[in-house]
Amino acid sequence: MTPLLLADIERAVRSSWSAETCTPEFRSRWTEENPARDQCGVTAMVLNDLMGGELIRGEVHVNGERVDYHWWNRLGMGIEIDLTREQFGPEEIVTGGTVIPRPPVTEWRRLREEYELLRDRVVEQLDRQQGTVSAAVSRQSA
Numbered sequence: 135m136t137p138l139l140l141a142d143i144e145r146a147v148r149s150s151w152s153a154e155t156c157t158p159e160f161r162s163r164w165t166e167e168n169p170a171r172d173q174c175g176v177t178a179m180v181l182n183d184l185m186g187g188e189l190i191r192g193e194v195h196v197n198g199e200r201v202d203y204h205w206w207n208r209l210g211m212g213i214e215i216d217l218t219r220e221q222f223g224p225e226e227i228v229t230g231g232t233v234i235p236r237p238p239v240t241e242w243r244r245l246r247e248e249y250e251l252l253r254d255r256v257v258e259q260l261d262r263q264q265g266t267v268s269a270a271v272s273r274q275s276a
Contacts, residue, residue, distance in 0.1 A: 140215070142263060143184055143256075147177055147217055150255035155248045170221040176249040177218050178205035180256055182236060185209060192230045194222065204228045 153164045156172035164171050178189055187209040194202040206216035222228065239246065 136264065138184070138260065138264060142260065143181070144217060146256045146259040147180060147252075150252055150259065151177075155252040155255075157245065158248070168221055170218040172221070173252075174205040174216075174218040174221070175203075175245055176252045178207050179236070179249050180253045181207045181215060181217070183253060184256075184260075185215075188233045189236055190214065190231045191234045192228045192232070195227045195229055196225050201226070205234075206231075208233070 160172040
């Protein structure tokens, strides 16, 4: 089996984003020109499934006022991975970064369908390359 590379995971995630995988209340602002828009929460969870580590949540500020939250991942040795940072315009500033414990998927009230759709798409793409990703991810996300 060929090991998964971060580049393979990133490519699978980015090609799996759509309006259906973004935060539902913001679907109207999702575009193919900015596909990372409102994908941060589900993307961070899928990366956590695949790579472990910690979930990080920061605040998005415009003119000094919090308007939203932003999610990304921290792996061992403090390495941070944020595949959705480019979604923000110059007026949107991400501040802070607090480790948030991952709740079990069975307790999610929001974004569960979007997360499951993104996870399934990413796993399908990686399975075509690897053949064994889906079993590992299913155990991790349960």
